Amino acid sequence: MQVPAPFDYARAESVEDALTLLQRHGPESRVIAGGHSLLPMMKLRLARPEWLIDINDLFELDYLVEDGDVLRVGALTRHATLLGSDLIAGKLPIVTDAERVIADPVVRNRGTIGGSLCQADPAEDLSTVCEVLRAQVVIRSLDGERVVSMEELHRGPYETAVEQDELLTEIRFPIRPRTGSAYEKVERRVGDWAVAAAGASVTLADDGTIADVAIGLTSVGLDGRTATRAEDALRNAPPSEEAFTAAAELAKQDCDPVADQRGPVDYKRHLAAELTKRVLRRAVERAR
Amino acid sequence: MQITMTVNGTEVTAEAEPRTLLVHFVRDTLKLTGTHWGCDTSNCGTCVLLMDGEPVKSCTVLAAMAAGREIRTVEGLAQNGELDVVQKGFMAEHGLQCGFCTPGMMMSARALLDRNPDPSETEIRTAISGQICRCTGYATIVRSIRWAAAQ
Numbered sequence: 247m248q249v250p251a252p253f254d255y256a257r258a259e260s261v262e263d264a265l266t267l268l269q270r271h272g273p274e275s276r277v278i279a280g281g282h283s284l285l286p287m288m289k290l291r292l293a294r295p296e297w298l299i300d301i302n303d304l305f306e307l308d309y310l311v312e313d314g315d316v317l318r319v320g321a322l323t324r325h326a327t328l329l330g331s332d333l334i335a336g337k338l339p340i341v342t343d344a345e346r347v348i349a350d351p352v353v354r355n356r357g358t359i360g361g362s363l364c365q366a367d368p369a370e371d372l373s374t375v376c377e378v379l380r381a382q383v384v385i386r387s388l389d390g391e392r393v394v395s396m397e398e399l400h401r402g403p404y405e406t407a408v409e410q411d412e413l414l415t416e417i418r419f420p421i422r423p424r425t426g427s428a429y430e431k432v433e434r435r436v437g438d439w440a441v442a443a444a445g446a447s448v449t450l451a452d453d454g455t456i457a458d459v460a461i462g463l464t465s466v467g468l469d470g471r472t473a474t475r476a477e478d479a480l481r482n483a484p485p486s487e488e489a490f491t492a493a494a495e496l497a498k499q500d501c502d503p504v505a506d507q508r509g510p511v512d513y514k515r516h517l518a519a520e521l522t523k524r525v526l527r528r529a530v531e532r533a534r
Numbered sequence: 535m536q537i538t539m540t541v542n543g544t545e546v547t548a549e550a551e552p553r554t555l556l557v558h559f560v561r562d563t564l565k566l567t568g569t570h571w572g573c574d575t576s577n578c579g580t581c582v583l584l585m586d587g588e589p590v591k592s593c594t595v596l597a598a599m600a601a602g603r604e605i606r607t608v609e610g611l612a613q614n615g616e617l618d619v620v621q622k623g624f625m626a627e628h629g630l631q632c633g634f635c636t637p638g639m640m641m642s643a644r645a646l647l648d649r650n651p652d653p654s655e656t657e658i659r660t661a662i663s664g665q666i667c668r669c670t671g672y673a674t675i676v677r678s679i680r681w682a683a684a685q
Contacts, residue, residue: 247558248574255535255552255598278599282576285555285594289574298552300599326588350664352642353576355588356595436663437577 250288257300261413264301265388269411271297277413278302279322280356282349283365307360307415310334317419321360329354338419339532340378340427340445344371347429350437360414368403369439374462375429376417377472378445384416391415424457425449426532428525431464432517434508440465441508444497444521448485448529455484461493461526466518467502475500476522485530494522537601541566542610550597556590557581559597560607568608568637579665582638583607589645591664608637611644619682620644629678631669638665643679652683 256271258264268275275297278284287293301307307322310331317337319328328334329345348371349357362372363383376383377396385392385408399407399414408414431443443464451457459480461473476493483489503514538547541564548563560566560583569592572580576594583592584606611618620643623629630636639662646653646661653661658679659672667675 249555249558250553252551252553255596257598257601278596281596281599282591282594285596286575298596300596302599350579351661352579352582352589352591352664353594356590 248289250285251291251294253288253295254297255300256297257303259303261304261306261386261415262388264299264304264413265386265411267297267299268413269388271299273410275299275410277364279358279361280324280353282353282357283361283367301413312337312421315421317421319359319417319419321363321414321416322358323360325349325354325357325359325362326351328359337421338379338427340375340429340447340529341372341419343429344375344431344443344445347371347431347433347443353437359417363399363417364406364408364414366400366402366404366406369465371429371431371440371443371464373400374443374445374464376419378427378447378460378462379419380460381420382418383414384418385412386415387412393418422449422458424451424533426529426534428528428532430521430524430528432521439508442466442503442514442517442521444518444525446522446525446529448480448526448533450485450530450533455482456480456489456530457482459526461497461522463497463501463518463522465503465508466514467504468497468500468518473497473500473522480526485526490523490526493526494519497522535598537597539597539600539603539605541605542607552596552598554597555593556583556585556595556597556600556605557592559600560592560605563597566607566609570634570637572634577664577666578635579642579662580635580638582641582665584641584645587645587648589642606641606644608640611640618644619685620647620679622685623678623680623682624675627674627678627681629671629675631667631671635665635667635669639667639675643682646679647683653679655680 276295307320309320335342427447429445445462449458476496498519570580572578576591581592
């Protein structure tokens with residue numbers, strides 16, 4: 247039987263309350279939301295907090311709001327809510343694509359976007375999606391709030407800029423006109439981590455050329471998650487099959503996958519290129 | 535700690551450690567052993583029950599996190615001595631063999647039909663995609679849920 251080591255439990259009633267509890271209980275306290283990353287780690291003793299602060303009652307962090315050219319998403323928004331949202335599907339289809347293949351429908355009922363980003367698992371899909379969309383996140387403490395980019399948020403595997411007495415409260419997605427996005431993942435079975443996955447966001451100029459593009463890859467050891475050489479090659483170019491193939495080749499060269507039970511290196515590199523092409527095609531179609 | 539929740543329509547209060555998982559609270563403390571305990575890693579889905587009407591994997595929810603919420607287990611499917619239509623479907627279409635995955639499958643099916651009374655085969659397969667039947671009886675499980683939807 248797998249059970250976590252003993253800990254004390256407190257349920258926060260507001261963001262302010264959660265931050266106060268985190269400060270009061272100090273470095274060995276952790277926030278729990280959906281729990282589908284933290285509890286398995288606690289069962290394996292990979293995490294051993296002395297206090298768990300349950301934030302599931304913070305309904306004020308469960309929202310999707312279009313606010314001018316920004317879509318603001320509360321950190322406690324569940325995967326199932328994101329998947330079911332017409333607003334998300336219309337404005338940020340890459341999120342819908344990714345949510346369809348994150349874990350399974352039952353896990354998606356509990357897991358949250360904030361939890362996914364704070365877990366900072368290198369094989370996690372929403373982190374790539376947020377990088378591609380150049381999202382920003384709001385981190386709150388009792389002293390105030392700060393807004394950081396994804397590069398600043400993710401310091402390394404399982405390590406983020408969210409300090410122990412802070413709470414990630416909101417994710418801000420810029421909404422750009424004439425922009426399309428897409429995500430595609432290859433997994434061995436439902437609920438497994440990606441063998442490889444790719445995401446892209448493409449903004450077209452009035453003349454139909456690519457004004458801006460972001461390409462991200464999951465689970466293939468791409469430093470910083472975005473394929474900058476492939477992006478540079480596509481910028482200001484007309485979208486074409488040849489351009490996508492050339493960009494995909496650059497993305498393939500820039501990734502550095504490791505062989506594991508999900509596949510050998512050459513297979514993962516092949517997927518990196520093929521999935522890059524597919525998401526570029528779909529993102530451009532959606533931008534038109 | 536004292537934990538109070540509503541289980542199958544009745545409010546219950548019991549003592550449990552904060553680290554007690556909901557699946558063990560339901561099975562060992564409340565003696566509702568219809569909810570099965572399987573992989574312990576939120577992969578197999580046999581521990582699925584409904585929390586506030588939504589299917590959750592109860593091996594990855596703390597009992598403390600379920601305090602104040604509405605829990606429905608397989609024991610709560612039958613009403614006034616009559617089996618739920620989902621249970622009848624599993625009987626009519628042979629939706630179970632060894633029976634181990636059955637409670638979780640039926641609870642996901644109930645939640646699916648509550649929000650979508652006429653699901654397609656694809657929608658049914660998606661809804662149970664996080665749950666494993668090691669007898670590999672998926673075809674009959676899907677038929678059972680279709681049968682329930684048709685009633």
